[in-house]
Amino acid sequence: MKTRYLLVVLIFLLCFNQVLAQSVPGTDTVSGIVADSASQNPLDLITVQLLNKANTPVNVVYTAADGSFSIGYPEAGNYTLVLSGVGYKNRKIPVNATDDAQRTIRLGTILLSPETVALKEVLVTAAKPIVTQEIDRITYDLQADPESKVYSVLEMMRKVPLLSLDADNTLYMKGNTDFRILVDGKPSSMVERNYKEILRSMPASSIERIEVITSPPAKYDAEGLAGIINIVTRKKLDNGYRGSVNVSERFPVGGPGVGGTVSFKQGKLGMTALFGASIYNTPEVSSWANRTTLSAQPTYLTQTNTTLNKNRSGYLGYEVSYELDSLNLISGQVNLNGSKSSGGAHQNSILRSTSEILQRYDLADDRGGTGDGIDASLNYQRGFKRNKNQLLTFSYRFLKFGNEQNDALQLTNTLNYDLPDYQQTNLQNFSEQTAQIDFVYPVRKLTVEAGVKAILRDNESDFQYRSYNPDKGVFEPRPDFSNQYDNTQNVYGAYNSYQYTFKKWGIKAGARIEQTVMRADFISTQSEAKQHYFNVIPSVSINRKFRKDVGMNLGFSQRIQRPGIYQLNPFVDRSNPLFERTGNPGLRPALVNDFQLGYNKSAKGSVSLGIGATLFQDLIFQVSVLDPASDITRVTYENTGRARLLTGNMNINYPFTKRWNASVNARAAHGKVEGVVNGTRQTNQGLMYSVNVSTGYRFEKEWRITANLNANGPNVNLQGTSNTMVGTSISINKDLVKEKLSIAAAFNNPFTKFRKDHRESFGPNFLQTNDRRDYFRSFHLSLNYKFGKLKEEIKRNKRGIRNDDVQTGG
Structure with a gap:
């Protein structure tokens, strides 16, 4: 009976979230496609930030594999769109979102220029945060x-x-x-x-x-x-x-x-393999155990052990x-x-x-x-x-x-x-x-x-x-x-x-x-x-x-x-x-x-x-x-x-x-x-x-x-x-x-x-x-x-099975 009730709750939750997804307006957005200015190839994983008048971020998204993005804004006003990515110059684009009749703003294709720095016998080192x-x-x-x-x-x-x-x-x-x-x-x-x-x-x-x-x-x-x-x-x-x-x-x-x-x-198509093998030998190890019983007539147990293990x-x-x-x-x-x-x-x-x-x-x-x-x-x-x-x-x-x-x-x-x-x-x-x-x-x-x-x-x-x-x-x-x-x-x-x-x-x-x-x-x-x-x-x-x-x-x-x-x-x-x-x-x-x-x-x-x-x-x-x-x-x-x-x-x-x-x-x-x-x-x-x-x-x-x-x-x-x-x-x-x-x-x-x-x-x-x-x-x-x-990142599922509910053995 409890299982039947649980299934009803599960169906309700999915329906509730789908209704929520359909009921919230999704038209107050700025959209576009980001591409490389030299090759015209679309760029994925470019950070897209929307800043208000105070230069405070109000939303952030990343471009998809085809370079596209869609970022929402909370209310009418003037904003600044900032695009940044590793190896490319940052680009800022003013966005005028004051027209209530035009709530969807399409910017078309936005080109980013590769960032090139000419160095002459200069060593640049940066500490990567651990x-x-x-x-x-x-x-x-x-x-x-x-x-x-x-x-x-x-x-x-x-x-x-x-x-x-x-x-x-x-x-x-x-x-x-x-x-x-x-x-x-x-x-x-x-x-x-x-x-x-x-x-x-x-x-x-x-x-x-x-x-x-x-x-x-x-x-x-x-x-x-x-x-x-x-x-x-x-x-x-x-x-x-x-x-x-x-x-x-x-x-x-x-x-x-x-x-x-x-x-x-x-x-x-993307493929990845992870592999390994090892031999782990433990030389002879000695151990001792001593146990004393607490009673009117106590006993004393002494055990001496030696062990040797090999593992592949x-x-x-x-x-x-x-x-x-x-x-x-x-x-x-x-x-x-x-x-x-x-x-x-x-x-x-x-x-x-x-x-x-x-x-x-x-x-x-x-x-x-x-x-x-x-x-x-x-x-x-x-x-x-x-x-x-x-x-x-x-x-x-x-x-x-x-x-x-x-x-x-x-x-x-x-x-x-x-x-x-x-x-x-x-x-x-x-x-x-x-x-x-x-x-x-x-x-x-x-x-x-x-x-x-x-x-x-x-x-x-x-x-x-x-x-x-x-x-x-x-x-x-x-x-x-x-x-x-x-x-x-x-x-x-x-x-x-x-x-x-x-x-x-x-x-x-x-x-x-x-x-x-x-x-x-x-x-x-x-x-x-x-x-x-x-x-x-x-x-x-x-x-x-x-x-x-x-x-x-x-x-x-x-x-x-x-x-x-x-x-x-x-x-x-x-x-x-x-x-x-x-x-x-x-x-x-x-x-x-x-x-x-x-x-x-x-x-x-x-x-x-x-x-x-x-x-x-x-x-x-x-x-x-x-x-x-x-x-x-x-x-x-x-x-x-x-x-x-x-x-x-x-x-x-x-x-x-x-x-x-x-x-x-x-x-x-x-x-x-x-x-x-x-x-x-x-x-x-x-x-x-x-x-x-x-x-x-x-x-x-x-x-x-x-x-x-x-x-x-x-x-x-x-x-x-x-x-x-x-x-x-x-x-x-x-x-x-x-x-x-x-x-x-x-x-x-x-x-x-x-x-x-x-x-x-x-x-x-x-x-x-x-x-x-x-x-x-x-x-x-x-x-x-x-x-x-290498040149372009593998795309992987962002969601998958995670069974984390039983104690790990070992």
Whole structure:
């Protein structure tokens, strides 16, 4: 019944916006066609501004692919039309709009002259801004950072405002691991399955910029508690071709890698490919775990572990677009990715009482895994003659990815431990189909957007446990430890948003409605569970410009966290017999209210400051419960608590001279979490922080050296905390052939070979510490080559499918 009501609301919203589009007068316009004065070819993406008598902009648009534009004016009067574009001289045209009888003013063809500057032995250098602030997002320009030539996308995220990495290269946005990653504004199987594998194999030189969407507008799905990270690849292209290739080597942790992009455009046809592959090896790492039970007769568990891992991964993305005519565009995209891992682990486990050894065993784990993913999408975009910025888009997308995990475990040197050797296999598959319609209608200074969307998901898991039978000499299935699980999740949504710009103010506001229908089917046990929930999700962002280079942003968004397959899957991982890990099919969505206030200034340098408050309800926590009867700690997920987070962030980029610059990216937060664990209320709180300080100097003959300092404070969760991490690095790069071929090298943590990762956790009846010794010192080498010849930019769909409503795994 709720689904039927939702469909009625969706139809109403589309009808409402179409009526609005038809009812608002659209005849008070100035129109024309902009062309090159020499070749007479039409010019697209030329900025067209309309100024009033006070020289204040009242409207701004961009020319379409055929050079045409149509810009509205609010009332009768005299205006000035200003046309500007890269490589062309600005042109001003007076516009007399005082005649009420002639409300449509057609200027015909307007010619722009190329801007030519004669220079004689003069070197002109300009600093490209690295960080920019928009009404609802912060953008980091990777192409303006020389270190993009040596590091991966994942490593460069340490410098991006509101992002940080911990010792395990786990990515945090505003201190939270629940966010969405998009590629060119759309979801991709490359980062859906395991973002670490792909982002650390993706050279940053192949990426144009990273957008941190702090207050996602209503057009984005409501999931992702912290927000959205959008990775924008380099796709601006003229007629011709362009590309880049990066070859790298990393050791002792890591390995060789290659990646890059290739783009081609000829007439109305445009194509882009994104590719990469890498080997990532982790030498033997040692770790220790110590657990003490809190009881009248305490026990003491000590585990010593060594692990060795090898991973191979690769990805390929391909996009093609074709302009049927100036108003119709069709595009398609295919992404492929895959990985294979292998390794081994050895563990010595001893359980003691105060007077004797209660239990002992040695465990050898021969492990391996594979993963693959594919997604394909098709988009059709329809423009309108009356207003080139009015768009109607139809999109369809199919996504599928899978992971297989295999463990073969052998027990030796046992004492009071009779568990036989065993094998466990977990096969996960995720598929998704999405259909979406988006409508954009600009009315003078107001832009109206509306859309409807349906997402149909299917999660499957088949996990098997086999125990060794010494009498038969074979591994036999254990049905009580095995299960087949199927979960379907259908999301039906609609949004309506409005963006209004006047004088020095900009406002985005809107709301989404989402109906979610979930079903969990435990095939092996022939049981079923269902969930239905309905959400109304508001969002608003306000921007105020004080001067040309100073502004403030205020944002509020409400987000939800739907549990993903990694949290729902009831597969029990028994690779460590005394620490079992599993998902929870009964999880409910969590809700968050997020408030952000930011200040930014861009002059000689750039400064971004921000404060925020985030309130969580029904938060999905990972909880650990010790069973005193078996001495097994079971780890799972629960909707067990709530949390609040008060944050402050700062990002400063400043060029002291034309050759020397420095930047600081810092964040501090105080978090407090509380929840119920095993019937007992737990509370934890503390200060968290992350700091990246970077400075670089450019020498003669295109040499550049950069030094970095990274510091991460403790991470606070419901049942524990972690230690701080301080790291240093120095990189050198040189252009061998200017703007074509460059070489780069980096030396990370030259003074520290190993790092100790220390974590403390607690529960109602135990205390535990985990320590791990990781390789910290490493070397990076890379060679970057750019090639191509281009003239006219590729045209792409301005709207497409963005599924940002399920937690990113990894």
